[in-house]
Amino acid sequence: MARPRTFDEDAILDRAMLLFWRKGYEATAMSDLVEELGLGRGSIYAAFGDKHQLFVRALTRYLDFQNNLLTTALDAEGPAVAQLRDVLGRLLAADTTCTNAGCFSVNSIAELLPHDEDVARLAQRSLRIAEEAFTRQLERAARDGELSPAITPAEGARLLITLVQGAQIVRKVDPDPARAVALLDSAFTLLTGQPAALAPVPS
DSSP states (O other): OOOOOOSOHHHHHHHHHHHHHHHOTTTOOHHHHHHHHTOOHHHHHHHHOSHHHHHHHHHHHHHHHHHHHHHHHOOSSSOHHHHHHHHHHHHHHHTTTTTTOOOHHHHHHHHHTTTOHHHHHHHHHHHHHHHHHHHHHHHHHHHTTOSOTTSOHHHHHHHHHHHHHHHHHHHHHOOOHHHHHHHHHHHHHHHHSSOOOOOOOOO
């Protein structure tokens, strides 16, 4: 009979996620995981499988957090554009958790695609969820007269996804949070045809 685990699996996944986030997949050795997680190799293999399986589970946990934020923060109440602007600001601010390491998802895509099918599948699913959520929100904005007639909701959603992904790369070079705020303001000026309301700079 196997002995019950004496560790919090979610807490271990969070620590593994932060390690992979800081170092990247290839640069993270099993010895790094053993030291960071405080578990022996045998315990890691028994609970999570090999390094790649652990990485995929950590990335899944990260993306689930992002997807949950989108699905719970965007609703049918309040001005659609202001709500969407707030959510995107929160997504960018959340990625300061790991100092200036950028976005875990974007980093993983840059490092492992197109050859890693598991990561590709996770990334494609996450982008699809985001695009659908943004499109629904911008459709509501269009009905309420908030969206510029020069752009469709689907076009606006793709613009925002590309901008946020690109902003994560740029921020690794220039981590000034004011730059990310200015990028979002510019994007929403294009989407609405109106100057964006000033948003606070994330700390």
